[in-house]
Amino acid sequence: MITLQDLHRAQQIIGQRTGIVIKEHQQANLAKTLQEALEHFSIPTHAALLDLLQNCSPNEPVMEFLVNRITIGESYFFRDAEQMDFLRTVCLPQIIAAKRQEGSRSLRIWSAGCSAGQETVTLAILLHELLPDLSQWHIHLMGTDINVEALRQAISGLYQEWSFRSTTAWHRDRFFQPIGSKWRTRDSLRSMMQFTYLNLIEDAFPTTLNKTEAMDLILCRNVFIYFDQKTTAKAAAKLAECLVPGGWLILGVADLLQNQIPGCRIHIHDRYNYFQRQNSKIIEAKPCLEPIPHAIAYQKAEALQHPIDSKSQLIQLMGAEEWHPALEIINRLPIDQQKTAKILQYKAKILANMGDANQTIDLCHQSMALESTDKHLYLILGLALLEADRLNEAEASFRKALFLDRKFLECHFHLGLLLRQTNRVAPGLKSLQNALAFAEKNPPHWRIHNAANTTMERFALILQAEIALYAKRPPL
Numbered sequence: 001m002i003t004l005q006d007l008h009r010a011q012q013i014i015g016q017r018t019g020i021v022i023k024e025h026q027q028a029n030l031a032k033t034l035q036e037a038l039e040h041f042s043i044p045t046h047a048a049l050l051d052l053l054q055n056c057s058p059n060e061p062v063m064e065f066l067v068n069r070i071t072i073g074e075s076y077f078f079r080d081a082e083q084m085d086f087l088r089t090v091c092l093p094q095i096i097a098a099k100r101q102e103g104s105r106s107l108r109i110w111s112a113g114c115s116a117g118q119e120t121v122t123l124a125i126l127l128h129e130l131l132p133d134l135s136q137w138h139i140h141l142m143g144t145d146i147n148v149e150a151l152r153q154a155i156s157g158l159y160q161e162w163s164f165r166s167t168t169a170w171h172r173d174r175f176f177q178p179i180g181s182k183w184r185t186r187d188s189l190r191s192m193m194q195f196t197y198l199n200l201i202e203d204a205f206p207t208t209l210n211k212t213e214a215m216d217l218i219l220c221r222n223v224f225i226y227f228d229q230k231t232t233a234k235a236a237a238k239l240a241e242c243l244v245p246g247g248w249l250i251l252g253v254a255d256l257l258q259n260q261i262p263g264c265r266i267h268i269h270d271r272y273n274y275f276q277r278q279n280s281k282i283i284e285a286k287p288c289l290e291p292i293p294h295a296i297a298y299q300k301a302e303a304l305q306h307p308i309d310s311k312s313q314l315i316q317l318m319g320a321e322e323w324h325p326a327l328e329i330i331n332r333l334p335i336d337q338q339k340t341a342k343i344l345q346y347k348a349k350i351l352a353n354m355g356d357a358n359q360t361i362d363l364c365h366q367s368m369a370l371e372s373t374d375k376h377l378y379l380i381l382g383l384a385l386l387e388a389d390r391l392n393e394a395e396a397s398f399r400k401a402l403f404l405d406r407k408f409l410e411c412h413f414h415l416g417l418l419l420r421q422t423n424r425v426a427p428g429l430k431s432l433q434n435a436l437a438f439a440e441k442n443p444p445h446w447r448i449h450n451a452a453n454t455t456m457e458r459f460a461l462i463l464q465a466e467i468a469l470y471a472k473r474p475p476l
């Protein structure tokens with residue numbers, strides 16, 4: 001029998017590691033799950049189990065066991081008709097129209113807390129309907145979750161009839177094929193989506209490392225309902241940072257936020273509040289609960305109108321991932337300084353993080369023309385080429401970066417994801433394993449160059465989770 005003290009400690013650890021609040025009426029179930037974990041993994045005592053859970057990696061089997069049982073993965077296609085109408089008739093058409101106006105054919109959409117991918121699939125179907133020229137678009141449609149079992153199902157694309165309770169037979173027959181008593185998403189949808197592990201509490205975002213930057217739309221529905229107010233406010237603010245100015249954050253009807261999200265305009269819409277990211281100047285004008293990094297950085301940039309040493313300020317801002325003010329500093333440099341290989345590279349990195357793939361590619365080439373052989377430049381170019389759907393060129397650029405430094409772990413990682421995305425799963429896993437081997441050789445507290453908030457230790461855990469997700473994938 002677990003003691004009340006151990007049970008409370010378990011609740012605390014779960015809260016810290018996942019954000020999930022176990023309520024009083026769920027305690028009996030939690031006690032039962034912990035007992036099952038003890039027996040399943042032959043752990044001698046509850047205290048030993050809790051010590052393990054406190055610090056272990058997310059893909060430690062006992063952690064997976066617990067997370068798979070305490071998370072509630074209830075989801076279905078076209079969940080919540082009112083929100084679907086808003087997406088179909090207001091939000092997505094507005095985003096698409098703005099893109100067309102600026103001559104862009106790129107969309108970046110994230111379903112955070114996607115469970116087995118029903119929401120991500122719904123988004124893919126809506127895009128099929130709204131974009132008659134879909135094949136000319138680059139769509140980055142990503143689903144993330146902490147429940148590995150749910151993610152494996154999302155990757156397999158297999159669903160039971162129950163997931164279709166809000167789906168018309170027309171949609172089901174057009175976008176799914178029957179496999180026995182189940183249905184599988186057709187390739188036209190599956191090729192649009194990527195599913196990956198991301199913990200909204202423990203992982204760093206936005207960053208190009210996990211492709212969470214410069215999002216046009218984020219859906220995070222029915223996830224915060226399990227968190228407390230403080231955790232929700234923090235996670236919502238981080239999600240908002242991932243949006244481009246004008247980008248939308250959509251929460252579920254029950255994901256009540258008591259506070260405003262820093263930097264976002266709130267749209268009151270029937271039963272819902274929708275959030276739209278403003279540009280930094282508007283952020284400054286709003287009173288907020290917590291200091292907003294971008295606003296502070298903007299003030300820093302303003303103070304730098306006559307900089308004594310703009311370049312070191314620039315590096316500082318880039319290190320803090322404050323892209324808008326960093327760009328302002330570059331744009332204020334004398335023209336001859338703006339055209340050096342290094343500054344062109346910095347600008348490319350900034351624009352990559354702001355989601356402008358075409359300008360990034362152009363700037364990388366300009367920098368390379370000045371004989372730059374910086375491995376990071378080839379990584380940035382590769383990422384922008386990926387974004388522009390120029391996959392062969394992206395692969396060549398990653399390989400060039402690895403030629404310059406074969407221990408370049410970020411590049412092994414992105415090459416691995418690209419190989420996997422293009423159905424070369426075995427070589428993809430090899431590249432991810434290379435990245436893992438190098439990450440594990442570095443001191444655990446070192447930071448990843450292009451993801452300032454991610455340590456080597458955390459990156460190694462992310463890599464282990466990625467490898468496990470596909471290595472244990474059911475055959476398609």
Ligand SMILES: C[S@@+](CC[C@H](N)C(=O)[O-])C[C@H]1O[C@@H](n2cnc3c(N)ncnc32)[C@H](O)[C@@H]1O
Pocket residue numbers: 017018019020071072073074075076079112113114115116118119144145146147150198199200201220221222223226252
């Ligand atoms: C009820 S489902 C919502 C699925 C989908 N968004 C929807 O509305 O239909 C909640 C999901 O949030 C995930 N989740 C809970 N805590 C999380 C965290 N810290 N990071 C990422 N996902 C989390 C759970 O694993 C679960 O799959």
